Amino acid sequence: MFDILIIGAGPAGSNLARLLSKQNNKMKIGIIDKRSLLQSTETTNRTKACGGLISEDAQVELAIQGLTLPTSLYVTPQFFKVHIIDFDNQLEGDYPRHYLNIDRSAFDRYLFKLIPETVVKFEASLVTEVKRLEKGYRVQVVTSNGIKIFETKSLIAADGANSFTRRQLIKTYSGADYFSIQAIYESDQHFSHYLGMFDQSVTDYYGWAIQKDHTLQIGCAFPKSEKHAHLKFQLLVNKVAAYEGINTKPLAFTEGANIERFNRTEFAPFSLKDFYLVGEAAGAISPSSAEGISFALKTSRLLAEAFFLEDCVNTRRRYLRAVMPIKFKLLLKRIKLPAMFHPYIRRIIIKSRITAIPPYTTSHRTKKQTKSV
Ligand SMILES: Cc1cc2nc3c(=O)[nH]c(=O)nc-3n(C[C@H](O)[C@H](O)[C@H](O)COP(=O)(O)OP(=O)(O)OC[C@H]3O[C@@H](n4cnc5c(N)ncnc54)[C@H](O)[C@@H]3O)c2cc1C
Incomplete structure (x- = not known):
């Protein structure tokens, strides 16, 4: 008892x-x-x-509770921005993020x-x-x-x-509305960002790619009703591979998880x-x-x-x-969801460059390159 x-x-x-x-x-x-x-x-x-990213809000909560994290939990690299690729509008942008990149397990x-x-x-x-x-x-x-x-x-x-x-x-x-697929690829590139990707032909949620030591973790979430999630996930992986120039060596392993996403009231x-x-x-x-x-x-x-x-x-x-x-x-x-997930509103926001950081020219592709991906 x-x-x-x-x-x-x-x-x-x-x-x-x-x-x-x-x-x-x-x-x-x-x-x-x-x-x-x-x-x-x-x-x-x-x-x-x-994704194993400890957000600023989570860091505040750790601070309130007097918790520290040993560096053994950290993975390489620690980055300071998210690079957004909007495949729907062929737009890109960099936004500052002060996340800690950790080993979730x-x-x-x-x-x-x-x-x-x-x-x-x-x-x-x-x-x-x-x-x-x-x-x-x-x-x-x-x-x-x-x-x-x-x-x-x-x-x-x-x-x-x-x-x-x-x-x-x-x-x-009735249970979670969304589920995610995440796969690990070999990659020794140390990107200065992690990727957030929007692509309506893949999902109405979003996809991500995060470097973790010698691997690139690519993930995407789908509504439970999606019947071709694995095919669409592969489509996203191919786009990431082409965009980041990574060689998608054989998959280390694939993980899945439910995600609660309350669209309901x-x-x-x-x-x-x-x-x-x-x-x-x-x-x-x-x-x-x-x-x-x-x-x-x-x-x-x-x-x-x-x-x-x-x-x-x-x-x-x-x-x-x-x-x-x-x-x-x-x-x-x-x-605020439509601002991020409705392609037309997102287009206006990315173009306005609100909260974006200035592009560093050598690390960026042209609009034409994004379109070709
Ligand atoms: C793909 C993906 C990427 C994400 N990336 C991030 C990120 O980068 N940063 C971030 O802040 N959040 C992220 N999240 C969200 C984050 O992982 C969760 O919100 C967080 O883990 C919730 O913590 P929790 O303790 O509530 O649940 P969980 O971490 O899910 O823990 C639940 C525990 O319950 C156990 N359990 C479940 N059912 C049973 C059972 N029947 N019997 C016994 N044990 C059971 C499980 O084994 C698990 O240990 C991500 C989520 C997903 C799916």
């Missing part, structure tokens, strides 16, 4: 476990993940498909290691059923030692996009009775850039602060109040 059981040990879940146990060591807290986060071997180390393991010993950790354990009881919740978990059943007073969904826990407890939730509830949602399970991710680590760190901090009151009714009320600015921010981002 737990006081608090967290499902999912991504940035949201691990951070929450760390903060809760710091505040209150009398509560019995557990965290469950289907991945193995302490030992990392080929077979046990499932990697979350992610190492980041998750780092956060997991920061969870104190007082928290009971279950790795390589898949949650297969969640039920609401009269008081609390019952969680069924499949582990290498068989099936285990836990009960908990409060339950936290930190299991990311397409949250299984959320689908079990909130029947109206409803918000995730964040909390129902003594059930709480944090990070992407709560739909807290930018619908425009898919930046979600800052939201994962922030929602987990806000929930940990709300739990500090140690009274379930107040915890819920306090958390719901605390996440109001996040809901507002997500709403604003949703309103």
Whole structure:
């Protein structure tokens, strides 16, 4: 029997476990993940498909929480701009970005290691059923030692996009609307930017290419209804290869992941009775850039602060109040979506050069070259 059981040990879940146990060591807290986060071997180390860019908002959240990142998490290069290619309008632009380029898998393991010993950790354990009881919740978990059943007073969904826990407890939730494909190519070029690409013939979302040490990570997100995602992804890869002049040697591996992108008007509830949602399970991710680590760190901090009151009714009320600015921010981002994703409006914005940095002539191709790609 737990006081608090967290499902999912991504940035949201691990951070929450760390903060809760710091505040209150009398509560019995557990965290469950289907991945193995302490030992990392080929077979046990499932990697979350992610660009691994720590945004400025995420850096602010790390600062608030007094967290530092060891340089061992960094990958090369660290860049200071995003280079946008708008294939729809044959336009390009550079925009300043102060992201940290990190190894996402190492980041998750780092956060997991920061969870104190007082928290009971279950790795390589898949949650297969969640039920609401009269008081609390019952969680069924499949582990290498068989099936285990836990009960908990409060339950936290930190299991990311397409949250299984959320689908079990909130029947109206139909799952994530988008999914991503990401592939790793050999590349020794150290670009001074990462690429963001818009191309309606590929997707109504966007694609990216990020140098990570000796590889180039190319990714793209598609609506779930897209039937030819792999073909379209290959089309994008070919365009990147032609544009960046990389030699797409055989694929190292391909990853996939769901992405929450709320085009719909409803918000995730964040909390129902003594059930709480944090990070992407709560739909807290930018619908425009898919930046979600800052939201994962922030929602987990806000929930940990709300739990500090140690009274379930107040915890819920306090958390719901605390996440109001996040809901507002997500709403604003949703309103701004057409500026980025409607080709005509995007054309005006890129041409206006608002917030763009001046081009450095030798690093840029001409409009004609972009068109030929
Ligand atoms: C392709 C892609 C690129 C992205 N790039 C960036 C980026 O560059 N920067 C950025 O800030 N954000 C990025 N994001 C978003 C970011 O990855 C997520 O928003 C962030 O990881 C959310 O953290 P989380 O802890 O809520 O969920 P997750 O990181 O998804 O963690 C959920 C955890 O729950 C576990 N889990 C799930 N189901 C179960 C189950 N049934 N039983 C047990 N465990 C379970 C999973 O193993 C996982 O460890 C990207 C997303 C995608 C898909």
